[in-house]
Amino acid sequence: MLSIVDEWREVGNWWDGEGEKRFYAVLADNGGIYEVCCDERGSWRLVKIFD
Secondary structure, three states: OOOEEEEEEHHHHHHHHOOEEEEEEEEEEOOOOEEEEEOOOOEEEEEEEOO
């Protein structure tokens, strides 16, 4: 199970055609904290892993 610890939004480089991105810090079952991002097209990516 995952739980969301924090969430925020950032606007990309509008001059490069980037839209808003949604970021989430999630806590996983294994105790790891991961930062993931979802862009305006609905594509997800792993941004950061915290030790």
